[in-house]
């Protein structure tokens with residue numbers, strides 16, 4: 160599916176939900192995709208992208224940034240503390256703040272650099288043992304902690320369990336955001352972004368529906 164098809168689907172879902180036109184941003188998830196597919200989406204005018212890995216993003220994006228103005232990059236994969244410095248230098252938004260130690264590291268880097276990427280807190284809405292994210296019960300306290308550290312918290316993010324109805328998880332995340340006064344909601348991927356928009360997503364992360372299947376899956 161091309162960029163214009165995805166944007167048309169986002170716009171239609173936004174309208175169906177009675178939400179303002181343009182209130183949902185498309186984060187085009189370019190991880191693992193061949194450069195020519197990414198370049199085609201850039202050439203079509205899109206500028207907001209998501210990557211899972213700091214290393215992969217560091218190899219891919221500098222040459223594109225030299226040729227295309229206004230590229231925004233979101234980190235949507237787990238961030239190891241020892242890659243935090245490289246991540247804050249490269250990404251405009253870190254969507255995967257998922258633990259206190261990473262929050263203190265990001266706050267220290269922000270003090271040092273005088274600037275910080277915006278952050279989303281990743282919530283493990285399904286409380287899955289293998290999945291990153293703050294547990295639902297710990298989220299309110301973590302939001303307070305992140306704010307106290309002075310980090311620019313703009314949203315919550317989740318990846319629902321594969322075998323469950325995503326709507327339940329999107330609704331849970333929207334509730335948590337509302338009660339904490341957080342405005343951003345990064346939720347919804349290729350298979351469920353329209354459902355996420357119905358539940359208030361402000362950012363949808365779409366990879367394979369836009370670029371085609373990935374040659375291999377990141378684990």
Ligand SMILES: *Cc1c(COP(=O)(O)O)cnc(C)c1O
Pocket residue numbers: 188190211235236318348349350364365366367368
């Ligand atoms: C890969 C990935 C996506 C995109 O997944 P698709 O199903 O290809 O749209 C979105 N969010 C995260 C966190 C991902 O890792």
